[in-house]
Amino acid sequence: MDRYDPAEIEAKWQQVWKEEQSFVVVNPADAAAADRSRKSYVLEMLPYPSGTLHMGHVKNYTMGDVIARFRARNGFTVFHPMGYDAFGLPAENAAIKTGLRPAELTRINTDNINQQLHRLGVSIDWSRELATCDPGYYKWTQYFFLRLFERGLAYRKEASVNWCPSCATVLANEQVVQGSCERCGSTVEPRSLAQWFFRITEYAEQLLKDFELLESWPERVITMQRNWIGRSEGAEVIFRVADLEIDIPVFTTRPDTLFGATFFLLAPEHELVGTLVDGTEYENPVRDYVTSARLKPLVDRAVADRDKTGEFTGRYAINPVNGESIPIYVSDYVLMEYGTGAIMAVPAHDQRDFEFARKFGIDVRVVVSGEGAGAGDGPALDAAFEEEGLMVNSGRFDGMPNREAGSAITEWLSVEHLGRAAVSYRLRDWLVSRQRYWGAPIPVVYCEKCGVVPVPKSELPVLLPEVEDYAPRGKSPIATNEEFVNTTCPACGGAARRETDTMDTFVDSSWYFLRYTDPHNDEAAFDRDAAGYWMPVDQYIGGVEHAILHLMYARFFTKVLHDLGMIDFREPFKNLFTQGMIYYQGAKMSKSKGNVVNPDEHVERYGADTLRLYILFVGPPELDVEWQDQGIEGSFRFLGRVWRLVNEIVEKTGAAPAAADFRGAGDGAAALLRKTHQTIAKVSADIGERFRFNTAISAVMELVNETYLAKDSLLADEQGAAVMRFVAGSVVKLLDPFSPHICAELWQRLGHERLWQEPWPQADAAYLEEETYELVVQVNGKVRDRLRMPASAGREELLAAARASGRAARYTAGKQVVKEVIVPGRLVNLVVR
RNA sequence: GCCGAAGUGGCGGAACUGGCAGACGCGCCGGACUCAAAAUCCGGUGGGGCUCACCCCCCGUGUGGGUUCGAUUCCCACCUUCGGCACCA
Structure with missing residues (x-):
């Protein structure tokens, strides 16, 4: 018997798969009419090509491959493509360091990853490979930008935005974590800049509602998105500024407390602040306050337990429900980005307002009274009462339960044209401009005569030009390329300047799953029927770190494309599986902590089959698991055990067929057969229904252990030998999704061909029952x-x-x-x- | 502070619908093979007690309570760890 030599076997079968194009699928000739019931789109989040794959990728792609191979063997036409999220800051930063052009560097990295994926034996349809930095791809990213622009869903606005000083670019809200840059950790600064946004807030309601279209998504991902969107129901109420003919609307979730409003607040950025104070004795202190608030880092401003600050404007607002005049202050705990940037403050029933009122000596008036509440009056309260209760001090609403009163007051406001029921969202529009080089140029020009003019479709792609220096200087490096910048206006033919910002790379990855369905199309981003045939993705797999970012942007994009009439579905990913992270030495594997385990070393030492097997055996796929150096040794030993077992059976039984009917086999043989069928049933359920690969693998280990114990006595007679061949074939088939190379080899040695085309084994119920x-x-x-x-x-x-x-x-x-x-x-x- | 996930041997982890806790793997111990070692094959391995000959008994799934004939599993309270959100009116 030859020794188990993974290097040789893996190279051999990878070559076969490549030559035979084993995993290439073609689009149906008439995709619109084709039967979709047996197709399965299995997709893993595309990698960002930063050098090489790490263990998290190995886990991700192995899981996807197990599902893809399992479904293929169960009669599905499996669509399993791959690409590279190739634009982005790291490539550019590395380029600055190494002197290589980002395009070159990216090419090197994607080639490298392509090789690594081949060496892992992942069953990918390589004919559809794409990179988001190819002009043939980003042409369509730019095209979508223009379609959004047409619809008013892409717009340019001057706003206070998040600026990362170290990345030298602005960031979307989603890319700011606890006031810091998600990528580099620097503290984000506020800056007022004119930037491009996508109007994702327009889709807030749809993004919430369409969760019901999803088949199986982790509840926590849905919760995270729901919290991020942050829908609140309440009312918009109009307050008039005394002495000035100005109305200021506020948003409140507590219209029931309207009678308890004892002051009024504006965000420092509110456009009416100047109007209120200009020319008054309050102008200077208020302007000073506004200036210092604007300079304050966002982190500091977002701290909840910070002391309340503010300035009186000298003006009063009139409460529409009772005509009372209440003082107007400016305070930085009011955010311009949420609601209307102005609030009515009810200190008795809102802790923040309470703190402000105590500090500034403002009345606290209780209007909702309940159990355990300071039923007493304002001065006696030591904290705001935020519970339910009965209305007091609220005129004709007194005595009503406060919830009911809220609706009644809203109703009344609406009749009197003083307000209306309203919904507000925490979600902000998606800021997509970036002042960096390595991204898709935003396809618009600025003309002195015509203003903002979109580049016509026929002139796409707007190619990313070469530049001498990629270093970020607060402006996109492309801005230094005069040849690129100076152009003619597509509308009037006059002189114009190109936009030099590039798009957030999350735009690139918001539609790549559609491009796979028709990757070489020059005429369109994708063929409608091809997309309609393969989409939506039946199983999407990736890291939970994209719970909000990528997954919400991709959902948004899909909805826009639906409304543009380009596709018929509204959700891109029917089922989502989020994998856990891999820990090592008690911490997340990361380059900065220096505790990374390099997959290549393990492929070299043990082979891809062992690494794939181990990474799924180590624990349940959705949980974080601990990498153990000695653990992988066990997986290698196990494959060696399988290798020796099957080879011994082949040597001792020759090419005799595995008999079909074993009824009447001896006790030992019957017991082993029963175990085999039980294992088939368990592995099928564990992969197909539960996604519990670790227990599927341990079930096969049990079967192999029992087979070893029964081996010598069974191989002694002919019927026992036939049983052994059947068991050997079953083990190889069950293990194939995890370790496909060794299984293909052993299957061949058992006298067959192309294991990856074999039907998945079926458990025979007759053998499952124990007597x-x-x-x-x-x-x-x-x-x-x-x-x-x-x-x-x-x-x-x-x-x-x-x-x-x-x-x-x-x-x-x-x-x-x-x-x-x-x-x-x-x-x-x-x-x- | 709020929301979510998790807590089981020396370690990673099993236990599907409330029914034999610790499958499988690692590590460790012992045996076989070998001049020897590696590799391989076989066996043992939660803790404590005992007339420790493997009979047998007790304890044991973060802590304290509860429901139940029976709880790792369900309920309540708490502790710890990790993740998300956090002045969003």
Whole structure:
């Protein structure tokens, strides 16, 4: 018997798969009419090509491959493409360091990853490979930008935005974590800049509602998105500024507390602040306050337990429900980006307002009174009362439950044209401009005469020009390329300047799954029927770190494309699986912590089959797991064990077929057959239904262990040998999705061809049933005996056997049996007193 | 502070619908093979007690309570760890 040599076997089969194009699928000739019931689109999040793949990728792509191979063997036409999220800052930063052009560097990295994926033996349709930095791809990213622009969904606006000083670019809200840049960790600064946004807020309601179209998504991902979108129901109420003919609307979720409003607040950025104070004695202090608030880092401003600050404007607002004049202040705890940037403040029922009122000596008026609440009056309160209760001090609404009163007040406001029911979202529009080089140029020009003019479709792509220096200077490096910048206006033919910002790379990855369906199309981003045939993605797999970012942007894009009439579905990913992270030495594997385990070294040392097997065996795929250096050794040993077992069977039984019917086989053979069918059933369910690859693998290990023990006696006779061949074939088939190379090889040695085209084994119910089982006999819930019983035994028989048990009798002697619990197939519990 | 996930041997982890806790793997211990070692094959391995000959008994799934004949599993309270959100009116 030759030794198990993974390097040789893996190269051999990878070559076969490449030559035969084993995993290439073609679009149906008439995609619109084709039967879609047996197609399955299995997709893993595309990698960002930063050098090489890490263990997280290996886990991601192995999981996807197990599902892809499993479905293919179960009769599905599996669509399993791959590409590269190739634009982005790291390539550019590395280019600045190494002097290589980002395009070159990216090419090197994608080639490298392509090779790594081949070496892992992932069953990918390589004919559809794409990179988002190819002009043939980003042409369509730019095209979508223009379609959004046409619809008013892409717009340019001057706003206070998040600026990362270290990346020297602006960031979307989603890319700011706790006031810091998601990528580099620097503290983000506010800056007022004119930037391009996508109007994702327009889709806030759809993004929430369409969760119901999803088949299976992790609940926590849905929750995270729901929280991020942050829908609040309430009312918009109009307050008039006394002495000035100005109306200021506010948004509140508590219209029931309107009678308790004792002051009014504007965000420092509110456009009316100047109007209120200009020319008054309050102008200077208020302007000073606004200036300092604007300079404050966003992190500092977002801290909840910070002392409340503010400035009185000298103006008063009139409360529409009771005509009272309440003072207007400016305070930085009011955010311009949320609601209307102005609020009515009800200190008795909002903790933040309460703190402000106490500091500034403003009245606190209770209008909702409930149990445990300071039913007492304002001065007695030591905290805001935010619970439910009955209305007081609220005119004709007194005595009503506050929830009811909220609706009644909103209704009344609406009749009087002083307000209306309203919904507000926490979600902000998606800021897509970036002042960096390595991205898709935003396809617009600025003309002195015509203003903002979109580049016509026929002139796409707007090619990313070469530049001398990629270093970020607060402006896109492209801005230095005069040849690029200076152009003519597509509308009037006059002189114009190109936009020099590039798009956020999350735009690129918001539609790549559609491009795979028709990757070489020059006429369109994709063919409608091809996309309609393959989409939506049946199983999407990736890291939970994209719960909000990529997954929400891709959902948004899909909805826009639906509304543009380009596709018929509104959700891109029907089922989502989020994998856990890999820990090592107690911490997340990361370059900065220096605790990375390099997959290449392990492929070299043990082979891809072992690495794939181990990474899924180490624990449940959705949980974070700990990488153990010695653990992988065990997986390698196991594959060696399988190798020797199957080879020995081949050597000793020759090419004799595995007999189909083993009825009448000896006891040992029958037991092993039963185990085999049980294993087939378990592995099928674990992969197909539960995604529990670790237990599927351990089930195969059990079968292999039992086979080793039965081996010598079974190989002694002909029928036993036939059983052994059947078992060997089953082991190889069951293990194939995890470790496809060794299985392909062993399958060939068993006298067959192309394991990856074999149908998945089916468990025969006739073998699953055990004839006897071990009945547990309990006394008062404690196990006292185990009896072998026929599977057919009835309740009476089980009870009689339990009562006859001598061991159990020791605990029932002299006592009275007050209850008998009989669970056929499991146990009998005698309850004694 | 709010929301979510998790807590089981020396370690990674099993236990599907409330029914034998610790599958499988790692590590460790012992045996076989070998001049020897590696590799391989076989066996043992939660803790404690015992007339420790493997009979047998007790304890044991983060902590404390509860429901139940029976709880790793369900309920309540708490502790710890990780993730998300956090002045969003």
